[in-house]
Amino acid sequence: MSDFTKSLRECGVPVTAQRLAVLRAVTRRPHSTADELADEVRGELGTVSRQAIYNVLGVLTEKGLLRRIQPSGSAALYENRVGDNHHHLICRSCGKTVDVDCAVGHTPCLTAVDDAGFIIDEAEVLYWGICPDCQAGK
Amino acid sequence: MSDFTKSLRECGVPVTAQRLAVLRAVTRRPHSTADELADEVRGELGTVSRQAIYNVLGVLTEKGLLRRIQPSGSAALYENRVGDNHHHLICRSCGKTVDVDCAVGHTPCLTAVDDAGFIIDEAEVLYWGICPDCQAGK
DNA sequence: CATTTTTTTGGACTTTGTAAAGTATTTTAC
DNA sequence: GTAAAATACTTTACAAAGTCCAAAAAAATG
Numbered sequence: 023m024s025d026f027t028k029s030l031r032e033c034g035v036p037v038t039a040q041r042l043a044v045l046r047a048v049t050r051r052p053h054s055t056a057d058e059l060a061d062e063v064r065g066e067l068g069t070v071s072r073q074a075i076y077n078v079l080g081v082l083t084e085k086g087l088l089r090r091i092q093p094s095g096s097a098a099l100y101e102n103r104v105g106d107n108h109h110h111l112i113c114r115s116c117g118k119t120v121d122v123d124c125a126v127g128h129t130p131c132l133t134a135v136d137d138a139g140f141i142i143d144e145a146e147v148l149y150w151g152i153c154p155d156c157q158a159g160k
Numbered sequence: 161m162s163d164f165t166k167s168l169r170e171c172g173v174p175v176t177a178q179r180l181a182v183l184r185a186v187t188r189r190p191h192s193t194a195d196e197l198a199d200e201v202r203g204e205l206g207t208v209s210r211q212a213i214y215n216v217l218g219v220l221t222e223k224g225l226l227r228r229i230q231p232s233g234s235a236a237l238y239e240n241r242v243g244d245n246h247h248h249l250i251c252r253s254c255g256k257t258v259d260v261d262c263a264v265g266h267t268p269c270l271t272a273v274d275d276a277g278f279i280i281d282e283a284e285v286l287y288w289g290i291c292p293d294c295q296a297g298k
Numbered sequence: 299c300a301t302t303t304t305t306t307t308g309g310a311c312t313t314t315g316t317a318a319a320g321t322a323t324t325t326t327a328c
Numbered sequence: 329g330t331a332a333a334a335t336a337c338t339t340t341a342c343a344a345a346g347t348c349c350a351a352a353a354a355a356a357t358g
Binding site for chain 2: 090091092093094095098111113114120122123136137138139140141142143144145146147148149150151152153154157
């Protein structure tokens with residue numbers, strides 16, 4: 023049984039070809055949009071409906087197998103690196119997105135903050151800047 | 161001359177009724193979507209095109225008079241509190257968004273991070289959780 | 299294996315945002 | 329102030345991202 027199959031079982035969701043293919047696609051191409059993942063999945067399975075992709079991404083995100091990030095000015099991106107407190111660097115020029123480990127290491131911002139009564143479960147950090155390639159004028 | 165007029169002049173952009181009304185609307189209702197702001201503006205000016213709202217929000221954001229935040233799963237939100245390094249708490253349940261001062265005070269995350277060669281100009285932090293009202297089951 | 303639950307499909311629809319061309323307003327220079 | 333030039337606004341059309349819904353298919357359950 024594949025690792026992905028096991029993950030799905032552990033989350034209590036039925037195992038389908040589409041879900042396995044989405045998990046593989048996200049692993050191959052982290053920080054991809056739903057549309058890009060749909061292309062990847064179709065390369066494996068043939069025809070897959072757009073709705074199925076959105077359903078799968080929604081379920082897997084909800085179950086914590088995937089993480090969704092939504093940078094300003096682009097569609098939502100998905101990645102399978104979950105469980106650690108890493109953040110993202112995004113290029114304002116080309117949109118390239120790369121992982122970056124948390125500055126403080128242990129959910130830094132989550133603790134030292136006036137929480138206004140909120141129960142906080144996640145601190146999402148987006149660093150905006152210009153990537154090396156765009157600095158070089160490529 | 162109103163403060164908003166002065167701000168626009170200082171940014172070198174022509175002063176129009178629509179721009180002033182958008183600035184007032186954002187001040188009255190920070191963390192609003194373009195659509196909500198359009199309603200506010202129309203309450204003041206009567207008919208205003210959707211495109212004008214988007215144009216104005218774009219220009220003012222670009223000039224640094226407004227700030228745009230784009231939480232996952234909702235349209236972009238705008239606020240007029242700029243220039244300080246504050247962040248946002250967002251309720252996963254009702255979407256309520258409130259300001260929160262930066263935990264460390266001085267662009268904390270911007271400095272201590274492996275920047276992968278990026279030139280970083282902003283660290284955007286979104287804290288996700290459940291607001292007091294939703295905790296109370298309202 | 300049959301039943302029940304859940305997912306996937308396919309199409310239409312909504313929301314959010316952008317583009318382009320023409321008209322109106324604001325600014326700038328007298 | 330007034331006229332010319334620059335800029336913004338309106339209107340219409342379009343595109344992208346995502347959702348809704350009912351029927352068909354697949355997976356889980358007993």
